[in-house]
Amino acid sequence: MPEKARLRLRPVVLDAGDEIIATVRAEVAEYSLSMDGEFGRRIRLGVSVALDQFLDLLGTDDALPDTAVYFELGRVEHRHGRTMDALQSAYRIGSRVLWRRIAAASDDYELEPDAIFRLAEALFAYIEQLAAASVSGYAYEQSLAAGSRQARQHALVERLCRTPPPEAAEVEALAREVGWPAPRALAALVLPEESLGIVCRRLPPDVAASVVDRLGIVFVPDPEGPGRLDALADALRGTSGVLGPAVGTDQVARTVTRARAAYALHLEGHVPGEGLVRADDHLLALLLHADVTLTADLVAQRLEPLRRMTAAARDRAVSTLTAWLDAHGDIAEAATRLHVHPQTVRYRLARLKEAFAGVLDDPVGRLEVALALRAGGPGLAEG
The missing domain is CATH 1.10.10.2840 (PucR C-terminal helix-turn-helix domain)
Incomplete structure (x- = not known):
């Protein structure tokens, strides 16, 4: 782009910031009241940096010098419990407002139609890069949250497996940290460590699962409830797991101990079966090998x-x-x-x-x- 045209374009671009923010607040419901906190500060910074960088990159093949602001915007969105839809809408609104201003002033910087077309192409490609940085930030924050939740869930499952068993108050506290509604009745399901991931993806989200002592352990709420055993059997397609008896949380050690014992006998061939194997169907074998x-x-x-x-x-x-x-x-x-x-x-x-x-x-x-x-x-x- 000619330097003369760039200089005439600069005030048009830089003055668009306030209109972009006002339009975003008017058209994106999630942001109508959120511009005074961390997100509002970051949005204003993001708009300002975006406009400056766009002008600096015009007519060059340089890569974006700084995407940290937009990466952080994605992280903030996840921390606030929102999806990426609102932020993506804000990016589209910003590009629309900016292009409308540029197009309205096009006669002032004397560009050929082909140059105007390339300018539009550059603008929308630039906005796509900013949006992609935010998507990466959102995914990064999501992975951190998932890792943290997984760590808390592991702590819960491991504590339920240990002796002496936890008191009811401790179970409730651990369950609350992981967002797991502590059930009135539960049963331990023991299965191969390598099968835990695929089995859990097939199970309802109200189970608590982790690897303990190189075994997959799943705590199944209300295992005798309608359709629960069928769901467990379906989740265990292609592998086997041993389900302990249904107990209250104050007797969790009983279901864990029995499921583990029956699983060991299952591996040795003393407890036959494929798919879902119920420990209480093999009490004699458990008794004889106790x-x-x-x-x-x-x-x-x-x-x-x-x-x-x-x-x-x-x-x-x-x-x-x-x-x-x-x-x-x-x-x-x-x-x-x-x-x-x-x-x-x-x-x-x-x-x-x-x-x-x-x-x-x-x-x-x-x-x-x-x-x-x-x-x-x-x-x-x-x-």
């Missing part, structure tokens, strides 16, 4: 007769015992399960009763044998 030394002693003691058999005889004895116990002592049903004649079952059972020295005729003894078989069978008896 004290492994006690369970090993039970297996060794009650299955001792099996250790004296050959491998083939032991396998046959285990299948016969299991079928008979599962059939509640019904010989015909046990024979059907084994695909043998009932007389064969009677013969085998007589030999087993002899080997077990009357234990199988005692209700408590039968229960202990059944539990020992369920806990580990002859494999543990040999150990």
Whole structure:
């Protein structure tokens, strides 16, 4: 642009500041009352710097020397709880007001039509760069807020997992900091650490989740509520998670401990299932593995007769015992399960009763044998 035209254009551009601010206040409802605080100060500074820089950059290929003001405007918008819509509208209004002034005075600086077109193009490209800087600032502030919230949520989840469990007042305080409405009932969901992100994106926003001790932990409010279990099952597509019992916040340790224990057994194959696995559907497995030394002693003691058999005889004895116990002592049903004649079952059972020295005729003894078989069978008896 010729220097003569630039000099004539300068007062037109610089005098547009007050009109831009007045028009923004009149047309953008969010800013009608907000020009006296931090945002108003930054808007006035932004308009002033924008007009000066626009004049300095005209006719050059230089990059924007300073976008910090507009980056900060985006950050302030997020801190005030607004979307970017209002600020984007302000940028459009500013460019419109400025261009209207430039166009009205175009005869005074004697530019060719092609130069006028390039001037308009430069103006709108310039405003787009300012807006882009504000978008970056907004995104940056958003990431800081998300990180802060994530840190607070981690503190909440980690505290709920620790012993001794927190008092109700502490739970309420932690929940309030993260904006989580502390529920009257909740359950702990334990799943692989690497699956936590995708599962949480599928869940309602009222869960609290984080990684604790390299496990994904999700606290699910009101897990027995309408549709909640279906939502959990859907969120666990492609992975598995173990849900503890629903408890009040004063018993949170119970749901965490049970879910973690059942998840460990799930990984070892003792608690089967895919997708959503409920710990309370596997209480016997949890009971048998709660004290492994006690369970090993039970297996060794009650299955001792099996250790004296050959491998083939032991396998046959285990299948016969299991079928008979599962059939509640019904010989015909046990024979059907084994695909043998009932007389064969009677013969085998007589030999087993002899080997077990009357234990199988005692209700408590039968229960202990059944539990020992369920806990580990002859494999543990040999150990």
